[in-house]
Amino acid sequence: MEPVNHETRARYDDLPYSSYAYQYSAPEQLAAVASLFGLPSAGIATARVLELGCGAGGNLVPVALRHPACKAVGVDISRIQIDEGKGVIDRLGIGNISLVEADLLELDAESLGEFDYIIAHGVYSWVPRQVQEAMLALIHRCLAPDGVAYISYNTYPGWKTKEIVRDAMLMHGGARPTATEQVAYGRSMLGFLKQTALAGGLTAAAVDECMAQVMNGPIDYVAHEYLAPYNQPCYFHEFVRRVEKHGLAYLGEAQPSMMMPSNYNPELSRQLYGALGGDQVRVEQYLDFAVSRVFRQTLLVHAERAAGLRWELDRGALHGMHFASRLATVGGPIVLDGQPQEFVAPPNTANISVALSGIKQAIDLLAKTWPGTVTRDEMIRYAYQTQGGNDAVSAEVLGGAIDELCEKLVLRGMAQVRLAAVAVVPASGDRPVVDPVVRKQLASLAPHRKHVANAWHDSVEVMDIDRLLFPLMDGTVDRAELIAATVDALRDGRLSPPVDGNNDLGTHASAAVADMLQRMEQSAVLSRSPVQ
Template sequence: MGLFFYNVARAMVSRTGCMRMNSGVEQLRMQYDEAPYASHPFPQSAPENLAAVAHLFGLRAPPVATARVLELGCSSGGNLVPVAARHPRARLLGLDLSGVQVRQGNERIAAMGLANLELREADLAQVGRDELGEFDYIICHGVYSWVPAEVQQAILRICSEHLSPEGVAYVSYNTYPGWKAKEIVRDAMMLRGNPRDTPAERLSFARGMVDFLQQVARKGSVLATALEESAPLLRTSQDYYLLHEYLEAFNAPCYFQQLIDRADAVGLSYLAEAEPSGMFVGNYGSEIAEPLLKECGHSQVLLEQYLDFVVNRTFRQTLLVHKPRAADIRYRLDRARHAAFHFAANLPGHEAMRDDGRSQSFGAEGKAQVITTHMEVKRAVEALTAAWPATLAHAEILAQAVDGNDTAAARTRVDDLLEFLITRGLVKYRLDPVEIEAAQDPARPCIDEEVRRMAAASRNDADAGTFNGWHDAVLLNPVERWLLPELDGTRDRQALVDSLVEHVAQKHVLLLREGQPLADPRHIASTAALHVDALLARLPEMKLQRGR
């Protein structure tokens, strides 16, 4: 076999299943030990979101506060730590193949004092029926497409065998048809990158292949189009993501219907997507909605598969439930169920609110907007925006919106608004309130203790960060990772500046000016003050819980 063909075969190992130095599972273990995947919270996978989506479509879900939560492929627990911190009565377990990441995660969990969370090293394909018990929420993010077929089967089996009767499982995966073009780019990157010895070398050579192909690909060709579509992601993504998405031995996208058929075979049924706005066919315009509704009838699964072709979808975050529950799912929204929700939205007005019957617009420029002449709708939007990033209960929104004009027509207009916001993805909603006070005492800012502990525990990581009440990852720059843990309500601005100056003296932080380290104490102090002010100004957008 010539060298060229040998390298092609080696690069295509995930397609052929041949020429493996070890078993597929051992190969994965080595790759993740060698280049750990960054471990952060993924908002769509939060159990609070899964419970809310289940409720939206007619199903009851277990209370998250006391739930048992399992994550398959948990990395070092970054997606579970925030849930454990928010819900001390919940019990959480994470399983991952990488012993390196499991040890790192358990060290962090111990440092944070979280007694309700445990990580275990495990090969999912070897997990037995009697080993784990029952879980209300099972999460598998960024794993299913990136493992051998036998592990894919194990993931769905575990979801079926260990999901509680009213539980919800979340599985994310790469999808066709969108990944058809991306596979061309991946195959080319693997051809040149994978024969190299270290992750850094593999990625460097793979990027070189992309650069070469961009120069020589014929304009308008399939290759040129694939490269153009992939270019933004390749330019902006971090190294760990590119290594595992494009250079890992396994990346097996599937069609949506294939995933649903596999789930059906083990007793699971489709519920929804973790971001439901993409499910509402009306969002795609009448020229798409009308023929698809006629073609697909009442089959949401068939409709979803058609939509994947329409939008060339590359990735899904699918929710599954036990098959007997499928009969209770309702895809036509029931407004009566909205009364249980707590809503949050940031829809600033483009001008001061007017009570003159004239049309006004609300919402960020360039996105779907609320345009209305009705005062009830204007007041509801204003109330939601004033409360952001915290939630308002349905009853609170109605009370502020109708403002003495409590008529059936006024209430209907508010419910019209909320349904519009839900279907367009312009509002967050939960079954329990999310209490975030974005405004801080400027004299002595105070952040929730668990949020500060996470920032301190991760401060030496390349991707140091913490989390907020919406299960968002909040990444921290080299200064913030030292300052944020000190926002405990005992320090004023000058104390924070003094603390940062001390961190510079201890060589925890390096302050630069025009690319050069600062040495003059006066320059260090003035620059430290600028960094403290920048952090205090950024706190509202971080949406961090306020300390008590």
């Protein structure tokens, strides 16, 4: 009899999944969220990190690079992906990470040891139920007493609609011999339904919801999300009950803003908390019904650590954190007049209204520093010194108001937080420096891979010009030299020539370098690091 996971292994060997960083699975994020809710965890610099379903290591290798004294272990069932990841590690020459080919049903937890952070992104919903149970049992055995685990999974009720599309695509293409053919046939089925489904019906609504994702998404994503042998969404409350059977407990979401009904509708929040009180799991399950949630990124701890957890931000923890936010005013520059102004933090659609000039200046510091971080104390000092005279207040008053600001930004998803500074810069300067960790990733990247992880563990797509110039951007080369290198590459064919008919390579190269630097400024890959 074939092993339970044989079909899963064969599918990922046939069509490996894209392997890159997932921002909210970063150990730094897990530690920050745990601290926000009053549960300190292990320091990242020397932590032990385990990833289940690591693929080719695209999510784990950047962690090992950022923290040379940590120990990272990745496990995956696909030999092809593990071999690719081992090749990356060999090219990097780092010794603090290892990748293991293994079936979770057969994996010996004792041989793995204990870990401060365990990550399982894109695994739980896509394996048989007995593998899900084995995963939870392994996490309980391998998670350190103060550890934090991350599991992502598809959820109902949102996936109820998507299952109509999945079932139709499987009906038409599921029997095809390869995943690539299944995607082609599945897309054909979706096109058919787009033309023929009854207007206003549930099928038409499901097709409209999934159309862009299925038709325009990468083949590997469509194959593994919509056409995989297993895709088993569950309700959030069901997931929580399952983990409790394994001695684990719900800590929160990797994106805390997703937990807050007030971010969706103030009236919804009032009614849910009025009816359900402090039952956070029920509140969030009702919220999932209200917003038709399709996906969660849930953090877990050992059950005994969760006793008494209140799911309220610990303001004391905020005092020691580092914040980043891309805040901007709506409708003009900051005015220090004590009158309300609206601020937004794209791409987040939430906003906040601020009147106090000192708080406006704290926001100004955040905006000037983004994508780098500032601390609460730095905001207080800057605000106190620059608030002007119209509505000036004491540093003590500013401190309380900035505490409130930071709490709002975090709860509304308008700020990113860390327990340590993120040293990236908002402007490139004349001799731009790309984060050495990013340069190392790029140097080891296989030609078919297109992503690196920035200092926030967010995935950044790299272009051909990035592959050309990043190795030079260590602080020793100025913009003129970058332009000259680009001209040379255009001449000898390493970069594609202009398509606009303009044969002035210098002009084209100058524009290309300017565009690249602007992208990098927005992508948090420019560093204050010294020349290396």
